[in-house]
Amino acid sequence: MTRALVTGGAGFLGRRLSTRLLEEGYEVVVLDNLSSPSPLGSPAGAEFVEGTVVDPPDLPGPFDRIYHLASPASPPRYLQDPIGTLRTGAEGTRSMLELAEAHEARFLLASTSEVYGDPTEHPQREEYTGSVQVTSTRACYDEAKRYAEALTYAFRRQGRVLDTRVARIFNTYGPGMAPDDGRVVSNFVNQALAGQPLTIYGDGSQTRSFCYLDDLIDGIWQLSNSDVVDPVNLGNPEEMSMKELATTIAEEIADTGIDYLPLPESDPSRRRPDISRAQQRLGWEPQVGLAEGLPPTIAYFRSLIDG
Numbered sequence: 150m151t152r153a154l155v156t157g158g159a160g161f162l163g164r165r166l167s168t169r170l171l172e173e174g175y176e177v178v179v180l181d182n183l184s185s186p187s188p189l190g191s192p193a194g195a196e197f198v199e200g201t202v203v204d205p206p207d208l209p210g211p212f213d214r215i216y217h218l219a220s221p222a223s224p225p226r227y228l229q230d231p232i233g234t235l236r237t238g239a240e241g242t243r244s245m246l247e248l249a250e251a252h253e254a255r256f257l258l259a260s261t262s263e264v265y266g267d268p269t270e271h272p273q274r275e276e277y278t279g280s281v282q283v284t285s286t287r288a289c290y291d292e293a294k295r296y297a298e299a300l301t302y303a304f305r306r307q308g309r310v311l312d313t314r315v316a317r318i319f320n321t322y323g324p325g326m327a328p329d330d331g332r333v334v335s336n337f338v339n340q341a342l343a344g345q346p347l348t349i350y351g352d353g354s355q356t357r358s359f360c361y362l363d364d365l366i367d368g369i370w371q372l373s374n375s376d377v378v379d380p381v382n383l384g385n386p387e388e389m390s391m392k393e394l395a396t397t398i399a400e401e402i403a404d405t406g407i408d409y410l411p412l413p414e415s416d417p418s419r420r421r422p423d424i425s426r427a428q429q430r431l432g433w434e435p436q437v438g439l440a441e442g443l444p445p446t447i448a449y450f451r452s453l454i455d456g
């Protein structure tokens with residue numbers, strides 16, 4: 150039996166990834182400090198250990214694979230504790246790489262499109278070195294992930310963890326997200342369901358590209374089974390402005406109007422993955438567009454309200 154550790158496994162993506170690993174025949178251990186768990190709870194069938202990756206408790210190995218997802222992931226969460234976010238990316242990633250070294254495990258890092266900052270290149274290819282403003286409030290997250298990537302490649306170069314993978318994840322949504330996690334899809338859907346106006350920061354012309362949960366988990370699974378050690382963008386290239394997203398959600402739920410608020414500092418103006426590498430080297434591309442992915446997501450948020 151193969152055995153995997155999923156850090157952040159009680160969260161939105163980690164929970165679904167753990168379920169997938171269990172379906173694929175893995176034994177799964179989840180390490181999570183429950184700072185931002187999914188409302189659906191820790192994945193059934195996985196062994197749950199509460200604790201932080203920064204100073205991890207004893208973990209029931211051996212491990213063949215470590216999927217390292219633990220991190221504050223949405224702006225309200227990481228802006229609440231910038232030092233903790235940097236420590237999670239730096240010290241937490243180091244401790245998980247050391248664990249991978251001890252177990253000779255394959256290590257996959259959940260990185261992010263935020264390593265590209267407010268991009269001057271569009272769409273973003275993995276070769277793009279990014280444009281992060283190091284003094285900005287968002288830098289605690291962006292730089293933590295950039296450091297985590299650099300550390301992963303350093304462990305590899307020094308021969309300490311030979312089997313590494315790096316997924317650069319772009320905005321992902323779907324059932325299992327926390328309604329209050331502060332990301333735009335959950336914000337808009339929950340505001341519309343509550344009959345409140347949708348909050349748009351700036352003029353709503355900034356774009357994002359939204360990937361459905363199941364597609365993303367397929368991408369992580371395929372990347373972790375591949376021999377691709379270069380970073381790989383995983384996301385859906387279907388790009389839309391925040392205004393278009395608001396209109397789509399109003400059509401799906403109800404037109405509750407829009408409140409415009411000032412744009413936060415360093416908010417990326419455009420974001421769309423170039424997924425050629427994932428297409429060519431993993432044979433992966435997303436299958437679910439927003440039109441198919443929104444209804445189950447809305448139904449999920451509605452079920453949380455209805456109890």
Ligand SMILES: NC(=O)c1ccc[n+]([C@@H]2O[C@H](COP(=O)([O-])OP(=O)(O)OC[C@H]3O[C@@H](n4cnc5c(N)ncnc54)[C@H](O)[C@@H]3O)[C@@H](O)[C@H]2O)c1
Nearest residue numbers: 157160161162182183184185201202219220222318320321
């Ligand atoms: N969902 C996205 O759109 C997206 C995009 C880019 C990158 N990512 C990355 O994917 C990973 C998972 O994100 P998510 O969307 O599931 O977020 P999430 O907040 O739902 O899950 C993160 C999980 O990590 C746990 N956690 C946080 N700090 C921890 C620590 N120090 N020790 C142990 N556990 C800790 C939280 O309790 C939570 O369960 C994160 O690393 C995030 O940066 C997500």
